[in-house]
Amino acid sequence: MIFRLFKRISDFVLSLLGLIILSPLFLLLVIMIKLDSKGPILFKQKRVGRHKKHFNILKFRTMRIDTPKDTPTHLLKNPEQWITKMGKFLRKTSLDELPQIINILKGDMSIVGPRPALWNQYDLIEERDKYGANDIYPGLTGYAQIKGRDELPIDQKAKLDGFYTKNMGLWLDIKVFFGTIVSVFKSDGVVEGGTGSIDKNKDQK
Numbered sequence: 406m407i408f409r410l411f412k413r414i415s416d417f418v419l420s421l422l423g424l425i426i427l428s429p430l431f432l433l434l435v436i437m438i439k440l441d442s443k444g445p446i447l448f449k450q451k452r453v454g455r456h457k458k459h460f461n462i463l464k465f466r467t468m469r470i471d472t473p474k475d476t477p478t479h480l481l482k483n484p485e486q487w488i489t490k491m492g493k494f495l496r497k498t499s500l501d502e503l504p505q506i507i508n509i510l511k512g513d514m515s516i517v518g519p520r521p522a523l524w525n526q527y528d529l530i531e532e533r534d535k536y537g538a539n540d541i542y543p544g545l546t547g548y549a550q551i552k553g554r555d556e557l558p559i560d561q562k563a564k565l566d567g568f569y570t571k572n573m574g575l576w577l578d579i580k581v582f583f584g585t586i587v588s589v590f591k592s593d594g595v596v597e598g599g600t601g602s603i604d605k606n607k608d609q610k
Contacts (some may be wrong), residue, residue: 408574413542416516420509427503434465434500441491444470447504452521455542459524460513463504467492499589505545517578518544519566529559536567548577551584 424431435446448466451459472487488496495501508514514521521543522529533539548569549562557565569577 409541411575412515412573412578413512416509419516420506424506424510427506430500431503434495434503438465438491438495442469442489451524452543453524453526453530453539454513454521455540457530457539460508460521462513462521463507465495465501465504467495467501502545509545513542515542515544517546517548517569517581518542519547519569520544520550529563532560532563533566536563536570538563538566538570541570541573546581546585548581551581551588 438446444466446466448464448468449461450464452462454460467489468487469489492501505514509516518541519533519538522533530539547566549557549565552565553561569581
């Protein structure tokens, strides 16, 4: 309980500092997005937060404005055709996730926690319920993100989220934070449009 209070306070302070320090980068990305394609700078998407409460996650827009509306990337037949040139760079480097610093400031998210599920990712939400992973704040990055990211099947992703929920602490948060930096530079586990699936034939241990 004490750590969760500390975590919320540190999330607010660190995200505020991050927003200030990264403001030149934000400005540069805003300019590049506007020069690359027509449309808004930010993209909003309904996600599942703490206790399965919905909120609008913020990202830099990476797709064309004529992309089918209300269709998650993983449900598009060929997601690559809808992604802008700048969007490909933003997704590969995970810079499209930076506006979520604002979500952290607002109290929708934490720096470290299970990545927020799409509102209609019912299989992942159900799996996370088994481990209590829907009862903590979702994160900008999470334990699953340093263990495979998009390549992970949903049951394994939920297990990793459950491990984090059970073992949440300062050391694990530090491990996830720096592990994420390494994963981003190496582009580990990135599969365009990939959100995983449940492997029903796999023996779960």
